[in-house]
Amino acid sequence: MKRELGIARCGLACCLCSENVECKGCKQDGFKDLCWCKDADFCETRKCVLRKGLMGCYECEPAGCRIGLYADKIKPRAFAEYARRYGVEELLDCLERNEQAGIVYHREGIMGDYDEFDDLEKLIDFIRTGKRRES
Template sequence: MKRELGIARCGLACCLCSENISCKGCDSGECPDKEWCENRKCSISKKIEHCYECNEKCRKGLLSKIKPYAFTEFVRRYGEDCLLDCLERNENRGIVYHREGINGDYDDFDDVETLIEYIRTGCR
């Protein structure tokens, strides 16, 4: 885990992303998706660094997907450091962020609360 890469504006875990060799994060100026990323544009226009800092609980852009939405909700409740701690602990226990392509163990959920509990406990 590259903890220093932290969490993306939308809630995705840059710190665990298999793309972090070529991507240096939302604010690096090198993000290949910076021109179209709705969450990046919106948070910049609101002068905030992350969607979890916003008072709206929207589902636009990548927040329409369960993983970034659940990660964002997790940070709202418990804080970014807690999310990073849980992700690191889970990784050490064998939970995989990306297995093939962009799917991993956090992608097998259809309920936000169940995924938040999985992040928190590392147990299904």
């Protein structure tokens, strides 16, 4: 885990991303507009956060948001909601602990263990505990 890369503006975990080893994270140096994500120029979520002067969606009220990735992706919504509720450092602590326990962020391409959920609260619980709970 590259903890120093932190959490992306949208909520995704730059710190665990294996897509680009040269990546510096999408919010390096705080509010500066530095992003190495290949989709940065097109990312509606990122544009919204920058327009609002926020560090990330976790500083906003994401419940009904459907901008960019939030239109159909549960993982960034769950990560941002976790950070909103418990703080970015707590999210990073959980992700680091989960990685050490064998939970994989990217297994095949950009899909991994956090992508196996269709319920926001179940994914938030998985982030917190590292365990899948049956209904």
